Amino acid sequence: xxxxxxxxxxxxxxxxFQPQLPPHELIAQVCEAGTYAPTGHxxxxxxxxxVTRRDVRDRLSLMNARIWNELTVQRGGTPHEGIDPFYxxxxxxxxxxxxxxxxxxxxxxxxxxxxxxxAEAVGLASCWIHRAKEEFESEEGKALLRELGIEGDYVGVxxxxxxxxxxxxxxxxxxxxxxxxxxx
Numbered sequence: 167x168x169x170x171x172x173x174x175x176x177x178x179x180x181x182x183f184q185p186q187l188p189p190h191e192l193i194a195q196v197c198e199a200g201t202y203a204p205t206g207h208x209x210x211x212x213x214x215x216x217v218t219r220r221d222v223r224d225r226l227s228l229m230n231a232r233i234w235n236e237l238t239v240q241r242g243g244t245p246h247e248g249i250d251p252f253y254x255x256x257x258x259x260x261x262x263x264x265x266x267x268x269x270x271x272x273x274x275x276x277x278x279x280x281x282x283x284x285a286e287a288v289g290l291a292s293c294w295i296h297r298a299k300e301e302f303e304s305e306e307g308k309a310l311l312r313e314l315g316i317e318g319d320y321v322g323v324x325x326x327x328x329x330x331x332x333x334x335x336x337x338x339x340x341x342x343x344x345x346x347x348x349x350x
Contacts, residue, residue, distance in 0.1 A: 170283075170287075173283055173286050173287045174283055174286075175338060176286060176338075177282060177283055177285075177286035177292075178335040178336065178337075178338065179292070179293040179294065179335075180253070180255075180291035180292060180293050180329075180331045180335060181253045181293060182253055182254065182331065182332040182333055183253055183254040183255040183256065183291065183327070183329035183330065183331065183332055184254075184329060184330040184331070184332050185254065185256060185329075186256065186329075186330065187218060187256045187257065187329075188256070188257065188290055188328065188329060188330065190218075192288045192289070192290055193216060193218065193257055193259075193328065194216075195284060195288050196259070196281050196284045196285050196288065196290065196292075196326075196328060197214050197216055197259065197281065198284075199280045199281055199283070199284030199287075200212075200214050200259070200261070200277040200278070200280050200281040200284070201214070201277075202280060203273070203276035203277040203279070203280040204273075204276050205269065205273040205276065205277075206267065206268065206269025206272060206273055207269070209264075209267045209269070209273070210273075211263045211264040211267035211269065211270045211273045211274070212261050212262065212263040212264075212270070212273050212274045212277045212323065213261075213262050213263070213264075213316070213318075213320065214259055214260070214261055214277065214281075215259070215260040215261075215262065215314065215316065216257070216259055217257065217258040217259070217260060218256070218257055220256075222310075222314070223252070223256070223257075223258050225310065226252070226258055226260070226301070226310075226325070227250050227251060227252045227258075229301045229304070229306060229307060229310075230251045230252070230295065230297050230298075230301060230325075231246070231249055231250070231251050233297045233300045233301060234246065234249070234251055234297060235247075237297075251295055251297070252293075252295060252325070252327045253293060253327065254329075254332070255291075255293070255327035255328055255329040256328075256329045257327065257328040257329055258325050258326075258327055258328075259281060259325065259326040259327075259328060260298060260322070260325050261274045261277050261278055261298070261322075261323040261324055261325070261326070262274070262298075262302065262311075262316070262318075262320035262321065262322055262323060263320060263321055263323050264318060264319060264320060264321075265319045265320065265321045266319055270321060270323075271321070271323060274321075274323025274324070275323065275324075277323075278294055278323065278324055278326050281326050282294060282326055285326070285328055290328050290329065290330065291328070291329060291330060291331035291335070292326050292327060292328050293326070293327050294324060294325070294326055295324060295325040295326070295327055296324055296325075297324075298322030298323055298324045298325055299321060299322045299323070299324075300322070301322050302320065302321065302322035303322070307322065
């Protein structure tokens with residue numbers, strides 16, 4: 167089988183990470199893969215913020231957890247006290263996109279997908295984490311971007327957390343039989 171297709175079939179979301187930071191070179195390779203994602207009209211609307219600084223990573227985690235809990239309560243659920251929505255991953259790849267580009271959300275999702283597959287290819291585990299949109303619509307999120315020197319009219323698309331898996335993931339479930347519908 168083609169190595170790229172094999173990697174895509176093996177990749178699973180990881181929800182338990184070891185604490186050690188992967189080498190900078192591997193993180194850079196994953197980010198570079200994101201820069202080769204297709205974007206509408208070739209506009210390259212996304213930016214990738216590679217966070218390896220523990221204090222910034224932890225701030226993002228706290229913001230994300232607050233939003234997760236607010237959404238959980240709105241839906242009638244019980245808050246997840248003390249949860250790390252990044253599952254202990256030491257790296258957060260935050261994807262933002264220029265809101266003035268009509269395809270910005272699609273572009274950002276393509277970047278995240280490329281990076282998730284690249285992480286698997288270089289031996290890293292990953293998980294796509296939602297709620298970046300809400301994080302960076304908040305005043306706290308906007309202030310954090312300013313502190314990091316990131317200026318522009320950006321929307322938080324989402325996060326990809328990276329690291330080494332703390333335990334082996336389960337194999338992929340069977341694909342549903344009607345996943346592909348041919349019109350010939």
